[in-house]
Amino acid sequence: MTKVTAQMSLSLDGFYAGPSFLGDSTDVIGWMTSPEALGFFRVTRWVTDALAWRERQGFAGGEESINSAIVEESFESAGAYVMGRRMFDGGEIPWGDEPPFRAPVFVVTHRPHEVVERAGGTSFTFVTDGVEQAVKLARKAARGKDVAVAGGGTMLRHAMQRGLVDELEVHIVPVVLGDGQRLFDVSLNLADDEGIELTPLRVVGSPEVTHLRYAVAGSRTLVLDDRGRGDE
Amino acid sequence: MTKVTAQMSLSLDGFYAGPSFLGDSTDVIGWMTSPEALGFFRVTRWVTDALAWRERQGFAGGEESINSAIVEESFESAGAYVMGRRMFDGGEIPWGDEPPFRAPVFVVTHRPHEVVERAGGTSFTFVTDGVEQAVKLARKAARGKDVAVAGGGTMLRHAMQRGLVDELEVHIVPVVLGDGQRLFDVSLNLADDEGIELTPLRVVGSPEVTHLRYAVAGSRTLVLDDRGRGDE
Numbered sequence: 428m429t430k431v432t433a434q435m436s437l438s439l440d441g442f443y444a445g446p447s448f449l450g451d452s453t454d455v456i457g458w459m460t461s462p463e464a465l466g467f468f469r470v471t472r473w474v475t476d477a478l479a480w481r482e483r484q485g486f487a488g489g490e491e492s493i494n495s496a497i498v499e500e501s502f503e504s505a506g507a508y509v510m511g512r513r514m515f516d517g518g519e520i521p522w523g524d525e526p527p528f529r530a531p532v533f534v535v536t537h538r539p540h541e542v543v544e545r546a547g548g549t550s551f552t553f554v555t556d557g558v559e560q561a562v563k564l565a566r567k568a569a570r571g572k573d574v575a576v577a578g579g580g581t582m583l584r585h586a587m588q589r590g591l592v593d594e595l596e597v598h599i600v601p602v603v604l605g606d607g608q609r610l611f612d613v614s615l616n617l618a619d620d621e622g623i624e625l626t627p628l629r630v631v632g633s634p635e636v637t638h639l640r641y642a643v644a645g646s647r648t649l650v651l652d653d654r655g656r657g658d659e
Numbered sequence: 660m661t662k663v664t665a666q667m668s669l670s671l672d673g674f675y676a677g678p679s680f681l682g683d684s685t686d687v688i689g690w691m692t693s694p695e696a697l698g699f700f701r702v703t704r705w706v707t708d709a710l711a712w713r714e715r716q717g718f719a720g721g722e723e724s725i726n727s728a729i730v731e732e733s734f735e736s737a738g739a740y741v742m743g744r745r746m747f748d749g750g751e752i753p754w755g756d757e758p759p760f761r762a763p764v765f766v767v768t769h770r771p772h773e774v775v776e777r778a779g780g781t782s783f784t785f786v787t788d789g790v791e792q793a794v795k796l797a798r799k800a801a802r803g804k805d806v807a808v809a810g811g812g813t814m815l816r817h818a819m820q821r822g823l824v825d826e827l828e829v830h831i832v833p834v835v836l837g838d839g840q841r842l843f844d845v846s847l848n849l850a851d852d853e854g855i856e857l858t859p860l861r862v863v864g865s866p867e868v869t870h871l872r873y874a875v876a877g878s879r880t881l882v883l884d885d886r887g888r889g890d891e
Contacts, residue, residue: 441672465883466854601856602857603819603849605849611671616837617837619677622836626866627865632859632862637859651697651700
Protein backbone atom coordinates (compact mmCIF):
# COMPACT_ATOMS: atom_id res chain seq x y z
CA MET A 428 0.00 0.00 0.00
CA THR A 429 1.33 3.39 -0.95
CA LYS A 430 1.81 5.69 2.04
CA VAL A 431 2.63 9.38 1.92
CA THR A 432 5.77 9.89 3.97
CA ALA A 433 7.70 12.98 4.95
CA GLN A 434 10.96 13.46 6.73
CA MET A 435 13.19 16.29 7.74
CA SER A 436 16.39 16.89 9.66
CA LEU A 437 15.86 19.35 12.50
CA SER A 438 17.88 20.92 15.26
CA LEU A 439 16.59 20.12 18.76
CA ASP A 440 14.85 23.50 18.68
CA GLY A 441 13.02 22.63 15.45
CA PHE A 442 14.98 24.41 12.71
CA TYR A 443 15.78 22.81 9.35
CA ALA A 444 17.97 25.75 8.27
CA GLY A 445 19.28 29.06 9.54
CA PRO A 446 17.46 32.39 9.00
CA SER A 447 16.09 32.78 5.45
CA PHE A 448 18.50 33.65 2.66
CA LEU A 449 17.15 36.82 1.09
CA GLY A 450 18.98 36.50 -2.25
CA ASP A 451 17.78 34.90 -5.47
CA SER A 452 16.92 31.24 -4.91
CA THR A 453 18.99 30.26 -7.96
CA ASP A 454 22.13 31.98 -6.54
CA VAL A 455 23.73 28.79 -5.26
CA ILE A 456 27.09 30.38 -4.36
CA GLY A 457 25.45 33.21 -2.40
CA TRP A 458 23.26 30.71 -0.61
CA MET A 459 26.18 28.40 0.22
CA THR A 460 27.82 31.11 2.32
CA SER A 461 24.62 32.40 3.98
CA PRO A 462 23.47 31.91 7.60
CA GLU A 463 20.60 29.81 6.16
CA ALA A 464 23.19 27.38 4.76
CA LEU A 465 25.24 27.29 8.00
CA GLY A 466 22.20 25.95 9.84
CA PHE A 467 21.18 23.68 6.95
CA PHE A 468 24.64 22.10 6.69
CA ARG A 469 24.75 21.53 10.45
CA VAL A 470 21.42 19.66 10.57
CA THR A 471 22.09 17.65 7.37
CA ARG A 472 25.71 16.75 8.19
CA TRP A 473 24.67 13.21 9.18
CA VAL A 474 23.23 12.78 5.66
CA THR A 475 26.24 14.13 3.77
CA ASP A 476 28.47 11.87 5.87
CA ALA A 477 26.39 8.79 5.01
CA LEU A 478 27.74 6.29 2.50
CA ALA A 479 24.27 5.72 1.01
CA TRP A 480 23.86 9.42 0.24
CA ARG A 481 27.37 9.85 -1.16
CA GLU A 482 26.92 6.83 -3.43
CA ARG A 483 23.69 8.29 -4.83
CA GLN A 484 25.52 11.55 -5.52
CA GLY A 485 28.50 9.75 -7.07
CA PHE A 486 30.77 11.06 -4.29
CA ALA A 487 33.71 9.18 -2.75
CA GLY A 488 33.92 8.27 0.92
CA GLY A 489 31.17 8.12 3.49
CA GLU A 490 30.33 6.21 6.61
CA GLU A 491 28.54 2.88 6.69
CA SER A 492 26.38 3.31 9.76
CA ILE A 493 22.86 3.05 11.08
CA ASN A 494 22.39 6.55 9.71
CA SER A 495 23.47 5.45 6.25
CA ALA A 496 21.06 2.51 6.47
CA ILE A 497 18.24 4.97 7.23
CA VAL A 498 19.15 7.12 4.21
CA GLU A 499 19.16 3.99 2.05
CA GLU A 500 15.79 2.88 3.42
CA SER A 501 14.32 6.29 2.53
CA PHE A 502 15.59 6.10 -1.03
CA GLU A 503 14.41 2.49 -1.45
CA SER A 504 10.90 3.07 -0.10
CA ALA A 505 10.11 6.09 -2.26
CA GLY A 506 8.49 5.40 -5.65
CA ALA A 507 7.81 9.07 -6.33
CA TYR A 508 8.50 12.45 -4.71
CA VAL A 509 6.63 15.71 -4.16
CA MET A 510 8.63 18.87 -3.63
CA GLY A 511 8.21 22.64 -3.45
CA ARG A 512 9.39 24.94 -6.22
CA ARG A 513 11.99 26.65 -4.06
CA MET A 514 13.64 23.32 -3.24
CA PHE A 515 13.74 22.48 -6.94
CA ASP A 516 15.29 25.88 -7.81
CA GLY A 517 17.96 25.48 -5.13
CA GLY A 518 18.68 21.85 -5.99
CA GLU A 519 18.60 21.79 -9.78
CA ILE A 520 22.26 22.81 -10.24
CA PRO A 521 23.88 20.85 -7.36
CA TRP A 522 21.86 17.70 -8.21
CA GLY A 523 23.38 17.82 -11.73
CA ASP A 524 22.61 15.59 -14.70
CA GLU A 525 21.82 12.53 -12.60
CA PRO A 526 19.82 13.63 -9.54
CA PRO A 527 19.68 11.29 -6.52
CA PHE A 528 15.93 10.59 -6.71
CA ARG A 529 15.87 7.99 -9.54
CA ALA A 530 12.07 8.32 -9.58
CA PRO A 531 9.40 10.76 -10.80
CA VAL A 532 9.39 14.05 -8.87
CA PHE A 533 6.33 16.32 -8.82
CA VAL A 534 7.18 19.97 -8.21
CA VAL A 535 4.38 22.18 -6.87
CA THR A 536 4.65 25.60 -8.50
CA HIS A 537 2.63 28.52 -9.85
CA ARG A 538 4.69 28.61 -13.05
CA PRO A 539 3.93 26.04 -15.78
CA HIS A 540 7.04 24.31 -17.13
CA GLU A 541 7.70 21.36 -19.41
CA VAL A 542 8.71 18.05 -17.86
CA VAL A 543 12.46 17.86 -17.21
CA GLU A 544 13.94 14.39 -17.86
CA ARG A 545 17.26 13.51 -16.24
CA ALA A 546 19.50 10.46 -16.33
CA GLY A 547 19.03 7.59 -13.88
CA GLY A 548 15.24 7.61 -13.79
CA THR A 549 14.59 11.07 -12.33
CA SER A 550 11.98 13.30 -13.99
CA PHE A 551 10.59 16.61 -12.76
CA THR A 552 6.91 17.26 -13.53
CA PHE A 553 5.59 20.73 -12.67
CA VAL A 554 2.15 20.77 -11.06
CA THR A 555 0.30 24.09 -10.99
CA ASP A 556 -2.93 23.02 -9.32
CA GLY A 557 -1.75 22.44 -5.78
CA VAL A 558 -0.13 19.94 -3.44
CA GLU A 559 -3.19 17.62 -3.33
CA GLN A 560 -2.96 17.16 -7.10
CA ALA A 561 0.80 16.62 -6.91
CA VAL A 562 0.30 13.90 -4.29
CA LYS A 563 -2.42 12.31 -6.44
CA LEU A 564 -0.13 12.19 -9.48
CA ALA A 565 2.77 10.92 -7.36
CA ARG A 566 0.60 8.12 -5.93
CA LYS A 567 -0.09 6.88 -9.45
CA ALA A 568 3.56 7.16 -10.44
CA ALA A 569 4.87 5.40 -7.30
CA ARG A 570 3.86 1.89 -8.51
CA GLY A 571 3.03 0.64 -5.03
CA LYS A 572 6.00 2.22 -3.29
CA ASP A 573 5.63 5.29 -1.05
CA VAL A 574 5.22 8.91 -2.02
CA ALA A 575 7.85 10.97 -0.22
CA VAL A 576 7.25 14.66 0.45
CA ALA A 577 10.85 15.71 -0.08
CA GLY A 578 10.56 19.30 1.17
CA GLY A 579 11.25 22.05 1.69
CA GLY A 580 9.78 22.93 5.03
CA THR A 581 6.94 25.05 3.66
CA MET A 582 5.78 22.26 1.35
CA LEU A 583 5.95 19.71 4.17
CA ARG A 584 3.98 22.01 6.48
CA HIS A 585 1.32 22.53 3.79
CA ALA A 586 1.04 18.78 3.30
CA MET A 587 0.73 18.20 7.08
CA GLN A 588 -1.88 20.96 7.36
CA ARG A 589 -3.98 19.37 4.63
CA GLY A 590 -3.82 15.95 6.30
CA LEU A 591 -1.91 14.46 3.36
CA VAL A 592 0.97 12.91 5.33
CA ASP A 593 0.59 9.37 6.74
CA GLU A 594 4.05 9.04 8.30
CA LEU A 595 6.45 11.71 9.50
CA GLU A 596 10.06 11.06 10.41
CA VAL A 597 12.13 13.77 12.07
CA HIS A 598 15.87 13.38 12.37
CA ILE A 599 16.77 15.35 15.50
CA VAL A 600 20.32 16.66 15.39
CA PRO A 601 21.98 17.42 18.76
CA VAL A 602 22.32 21.18 18.39
CA VAL A 603 20.30 24.23 19.43
CA LEU A 604 20.42 26.87 16.68
CA GLY A 605 18.36 29.58 18.39
CA ASP A 606 16.96 31.05 15.17
CA GLY A 607 16.15 30.02 11.63
CA GLN A 608 13.40 28.34 9.65
CA ARG A 609 11.07 26.09 11.56
CA LEU A 610 9.30 23.06 10.15
CA PHE A 611 6.33 23.80 12.38
CA ASP A 612 5.34 27.39 13.02
CA VAL A 613 2.16 29.37 13.62
CA SER A 614 1.30 29.21 9.91
CA LEU A 615 -0.02 25.71 10.71
CA ASN A 616 -3.07 27.70 11.90
CA LEU A 617 -4.19 25.22 14.54
CA ALA A 618 -6.83 26.50 16.97
CA ASP A 619 -5.80 27.00 20.62
CA ASP A 620 -7.65 23.83 21.59
CA GLU A 621 -6.39 21.76 18.66
CA GLY A 622 -3.33 19.58 18.12
CA ILE A 623 -2.07 17.15 15.48
CA GLU A 624 -1.76 13.86 17.33
CA LEU A 625 0.98 11.41 16.36
CA THR A 626 1.79 7.79 17.24
CA PRO A 627 5.44 6.87 17.74
CA LEU A 628 6.43 4.04 15.38
CA ARG A 629 10.20 3.84 15.77
CA VAL A 630 13.08 5.47 17.63
CA VAL A 631 16.67 5.00 16.45
CA GLY A 632 19.51 6.70 18.31
CA SER A 633 23.07 7.43 17.20
CA PRO A 634 25.73 9.88 18.36
CA GLU A 635 25.05 12.14 15.36
CA VAL A 636 21.25 12.18 15.19
CA THR A 637 18.11 10.63 16.68
CA HIS A 638 15.48 9.33 14.25
CA LEU A 639 11.86 9.60 15.41
CA ARG A 640 9.19 8.12 13.16
CA TYR A 641 5.49 8.80 13.73
CA ALA A 642 2.16 7.83 12.21
CA VAL A 643 0.10 11.00 11.81
CA ALA A 644 -3.26 10.45 13.50
CA GLY A 645 -4.49 13.89 12.50
CA SER A 646 -5.97 16.97 14.08
CA ARG A 647 -7.78 16.47 17.41
CA THR A 648 -9.39 18.70 20.03
CA LEU A 649 -7.28 19.05 23.18
CA VAL A 650 -9.30 18.37 26.29
CA LEU A 651 -8.80 19.61 29.83
CA ASP A 652 -7.18 16.59 31.34
CA ASP A 653 -7.89 16.27 35.04
CA ARG A 654 -6.07 13.00 35.57
CA GLY A 655 -3.60 15.07 37.57
CA ARG A 656 -6.18 15.26 40.37
CA GLY A 657 -6.21 12.96 43.35
CA ASP A 658 -9.94 12.19 43.60
CA GLU A 659 -10.33 9.62 40.83
CA MET B 660 29.79 14.68 41.43
CA THR B 661 26.96 17.16 41.43
CA LYS B 662 25.69 17.91 37.92
CA VAL B 663 23.22 20.60 36.98
CA THR B 664 20.38 18.91 35.13
CA ALA B 665 17.30 20.25 33.42
CA GLN B 666 14.36 18.54 31.85
CA MET B 667 11.15 19.51 30.21
CA SER B 668 8.19 17.91 28.46
CA LEU B 669 7.73 19.32 24.97
CA SER B 670 5.42 18.81 22.03
CA LEU B 671 7.21 17.68 18.86
CA ASP B 672 7.13 21.33 17.77
CA GLY B 673 8.89 22.47 20.95
CA PHE B 674 6.11 23.85 23.17
CA TYR B 675 5.90 23.17 26.91
CA ALA B 676 2.50 24.89 27.22
CA GLY B 677 -0.13 26.60 25.10
CA PRO B 678 -0.16 30.36 24.45
CA SER B 679 0.58 32.44 27.58
CA PHE B 680 -2.18 32.85 30.15
CA LEU B 681 -2.64 36.58 30.57
CA GLY B 682 -4.36 36.47 33.96
CA ASP B 683 -2.81 36.71 37.41
CA SER B 684 -0.25 33.92 37.93
CA THR B 685 -1.88 33.07 41.30
CA ASP B 686 -5.33 32.54 39.66
CA VAL B 687 -5.09 28.77 39.56
CA ILE B 688 -8.70 28.19 38.48
CA GLY B 689 -8.50 30.71 35.64
CA TRP B 690 -5.23 29.16 34.52
CA MET B 691 -6.59 25.60 34.68
CA THR B 692 -9.15 26.42 31.98
CA SER B 693 -6.84 28.49 29.76
CA PRO B 694 -5.29 27.54 26.39
CA GLU B 695 -1.92 27.63 28.17
CA ALA B 696 -3.13 24.83 30.45
CA LEU B 697 -4.61 22.78 27.58
CA GLY B 698 -1.18 22.56 25.99
CA PHE B 699 0.57 22.05 29.34
CA PHE B 700 -1.74 19.20 30.34
CA ARG B 701 -1.25 17.53 26.95
CA VAL B 702 2.54 17.51 27.15
CA THR B 703 2.68 16.52 30.84
CA ARG B 704 -0.01 13.80 30.64
CA TRP B 705 2.66 11.07 30.69
CA VAL B 706 3.86 12.48 34.04
CA THR B 707 0.43 12.75 35.67
CA ASP B 708 -0.28 9.17 34.54
CA ALA B 709 2.92 7.88 36.12
CA LEU B 710 2.73 5.96 39.38
CA ALA B 711 5.92 7.58 40.69
CA TRP B 712 4.47 11.08 40.25
CA ARG B 713 1.08 10.19 41.74
CA GLU B 714 2.72 8.60 44.78
CA ARG B 715 4.74 11.77 45.40
CA GLN B 716 1.53 13.80 45.19
CA GLY B 717 -0.35 11.37 47.46
CA PHE B 718 -2.74 10.51 44.60
CA ALA B 719 -4.28 7.10 43.95
CA GLY B 720 -3.77 5.14 40.74
CA GLY B 721 -1.07 5.54 38.17
CA GLU B 722 0.83 3.40 35.72
CA GLU B 723 3.99 1.46 36.52
CA SER B 724 5.90 1.92 33.30
CA ILE B 725 9.22 2.96 31.85
CA ASN B 726 7.87 6.51 32.04
CA SER B 727 7.16 6.14 35.75
CA ALA B 728 10.69 4.79 36.24
CA ILE B 729 12.06 7.92 34.56
CA VAL B 730 10.00 10.18 36.82
CA GLU B 731 11.30 8.26 39.84
CA GLU B 732 14.88 8.52 38.61
CA SER B 733 14.49 12.30 38.28
CA PHE B 734 13.17 12.64 41.82
CA GLU B 735 15.89 10.37 43.22
CA SER B 736 18.80 12.07 41.49
CA ALA B 737 17.88 15.62 42.55
CA GLY B 738 19.35 16.85 45.83
CA ALA B 739 18.15 20.42 45.28
CA TYR B 740 16.08 22.40 42.78
CA VAL B 741 16.22 25.79 41.11
CA MET B 742 13.00 27.27 39.78
CA GLY B 743 11.60 30.52 38.44
CA ARG B 744 9.25 32.70 40.45
CA ARG B 745 6.32 32.21 38.10
CA MET B 746 6.53 28.44 38.46
CA PHE B 747 6.55 28.84 42.24
CA ASP B 748 3.51 31.15 42.15
CA GLY B 749 1.56 28.75 39.95
CA GLY B 750 2.60 25.68 41.90
CA GLU B 751 2.40 26.82 45.52
CA ILE B 752 -1.32 26.06 45.93
CA PRO B 753 -1.58 22.80 43.93
CA TRP B 754 1.60 21.42 45.55
CA GLY B 755 -0.06 21.86 48.95
CA ASP B 756 1.43 21.29 52.40
CA GLU B 757 3.75 18.50 51.30
CA PRO B 758 5.23 19.43 47.89
CA PRO B 759 6.70 16.65 45.75
CA PHE B 760 10.31 17.93 45.83
CA ARG B 761 11.35 16.68 49.30
CA ALA B 762 14.52 18.76 48.96
CA PRO B 763 15.60 22.41 49.15
CA VAL B 764 14.22 24.55 46.30
CA PHE B 765 15.81 27.86 45.33
CA VAL B 766 13.38 30.28 43.69
CA VAL B 767 14.89 33.01 41.51
CA THR B 768 12.90 36.20 42.03
CA HIS B 769 13.18 39.98 42.25
CA ARG B 770 11.06 40.06 45.43
CA PRO B 771 12.74 39.13 48.73
CA HIS B 772 10.74 36.65 50.79
CA GLU B 773 11.39 34.58 53.91
CA VAL B 774 12.21 30.91 53.53
CA VAL B 775 9.03 28.77 53.29
CA GLU B 776 9.35 25.41 55.07
CA ARG B 777 7.00 22.60 54.09
CA ALA B 778 6.47 19.04 55.28
CA GLY B 779 8.42 16.16 53.77
CA GLY B 780 11.76 17.95 53.41
CA THR B 781 10.80 20.68 50.92
CA SER B 782 11.89 24.26 51.60
CA PHE B 783 11.63 27.28 49.29
CA THR B 784 14.48 29.79 49.55
CA PHE B 785 14.07 33.01 47.55
CA VAL B 786 17.18 34.19 45.75
CA THR B 787 17.24 37.80 44.53
CA ASP B 788 20.72 37.94 43.01
CA GLY B 789 20.24 35.81 39.92
CA VAL B 790 20.19 32.27 38.60
CA GLU B 791 23.99 31.78 38.96
CA GLN B 792 23.71 32.45 42.70
CA ALA B 793 20.67 30.15 42.98
CA VAL B 794 22.62 27.34 41.29
CA LYS B 795 25.59 27.98 43.59
CA LEU B 796 23.39 27.73 46.71
CA ALA B 797 21.61 24.66 45.32
CA ARG B 798 24.97 22.93 44.66
CA LYS B 799 25.89 23.32 48.31
CA ALA B 800 22.46 22.12 49.45
CA ALA B 801 22.42 19.07 47.11
CA ARG B 802 24.88 17.04 49.27
CA GLY B 803 26.47 15.32 46.29
CA LYS B 804 23.24 14.69 44.39
CA ASP B 805 22.29 16.70 41.29
CA VAL B 806 20.85 20.20 41.06
CA ALA B 807 17.71 20.10 38.93
CA VAL B 808 16.55 23.21 37.11
CA ALA B 809 12.85 22.54 37.57
CA GLY B 810 11.53 25.26 35.27
CA GLY B 811 9.63 27.02 34.01
CA GLY B 812 10.75 27.44 30.44
CA THR B 813 12.11 30.95 30.88
CA MET B 814 14.28 29.91 33.83
CA LEU B 815 15.57 26.87 31.96
CA ARG B 816 16.38 29.00 28.90
CA HIS B 817 18.25 31.51 31.07
CA ALA B 818 20.24 28.70 32.68
CA MET B 819 21.10 27.21 29.23
CA GLN B 820 22.09 30.64 27.93
CA ARG B 821 24.47 31.18 30.83
CA GLY B 822 26.09 27.75 30.30
CA LEU B 823 24.90 26.52 33.70
CA VAL B 824 23.26 23.26 32.54
CA ASP B 825 25.39 20.09 32.25
CA GLU B 826 22.64 17.70 31.16
CA LEU B 827 19.36 18.39 29.40
CA GLU B 828 16.57 15.86 29.02
CA VAL B 829 13.60 16.62 26.80
CA HIS B 830 10.53 14.42 26.93
CA ILE B 831 9.07 14.67 23.43
CA VAL B 832 5.33 14.09 23.40
CA PRO B 833 3.78 12.92 20.10
CA VAL B 834 1.66 15.96 19.36
CA VAL B 835 2.06 19.11 17.25
CA LEU B 836 0.47 22.08 19.08
CA GLY B 837 1.12 24.76 16.46
CA ASP B 838 1.40 27.63 18.96
CA GLY B 839 2.31 28.25 22.57
CA GLN B 840 5.36 28.78 24.73
CA ARG B 841 8.65 27.44 23.43
CA LEU B 842 11.52 26.22 25.54
CA PHE B 843 13.96 27.55 22.95
CA ASP B 844 13.16 30.80 21.17
CA VAL B 845 15.04 33.77 19.74
CA SER B 846 15.57 35.17 23.24
CA LEU B 847 18.46 32.67 23.45
CA ASN B 848 20.28 35.39 21.47
CA LEU B 849 22.66 33.08 19.65
CA ALA B 850 24.56 34.64 16.75
CA ASP B 851 23.71 33.45 13.20
CA ASP B 852 26.91 31.39 13.11
CA GLU B 853 26.56 30.00 16.62
CA GLY B 854 24.86 26.91 18.04
CA ILE B 855 24.72 25.13 21.39
CA GLU B 856 26.16 21.68 20.67
CA LEU B 857 24.84 18.66 22.55
CA THR B 858 25.92 15.03 22.89
CA PRO B 859 23.20 12.36 22.98
CA LEU B 860 23.50 10.30 26.17
CA ARG B 861 20.31 8.21 26.17
CA VAL B 862 17.17 7.62 24.14
CA VAL B 863 14.14 5.89 25.67
CA GLY B 864 11.00 5.36 23.62
CA SER B 865 7.45 4.63 24.73
CA PRO B 866 4.04 5.03 23.09
CA GLU B 867 3.32 8.14 25.20
CA VAL B 868 6.63 10.02 25.05
CA THR B 869 10.24 9.78 23.86
CA HIS B 870 12.95 10.69 26.36
CA LEU B 871 16.10 12.28 24.87
CA ARG B 872 18.96 13.02 27.24
CA TYR B 873 21.92 15.16 26.21
CA ALA B 874 25.18 16.41 27.67
CA VAL B 875 25.45 20.12 26.93
CA ALA B 876 28.78 20.75 25.22
CA GLY B 877 28.16 24.49 25.02
CA SER B 878 28.09 27.25 22.46
CA ARG B 879 30.19 26.69 19.31
CA THR B 880 30.75 28.49 16.02
CA LEU B 881 28.98 26.81 13.09
CA VAL B 882 31.32 26.24 10.18
CA LEU B 883 30.58 25.97 6.49
CA ASP B 884 30.72 22.25 6.06
CA ASP B 885 31.76 21.22 2.57
CA ARG B 886 31.81 17.48 3.20
CA GLY B 887 28.84 17.36 0.86
CA ARG B 888 31.24 17.90 -2.06
CA GLY B 889 32.60 15.10 -4.19
CA ASP B 890 36.20 16.22 -4.61
CA GLU B 891 37.62 15.14 -1.27
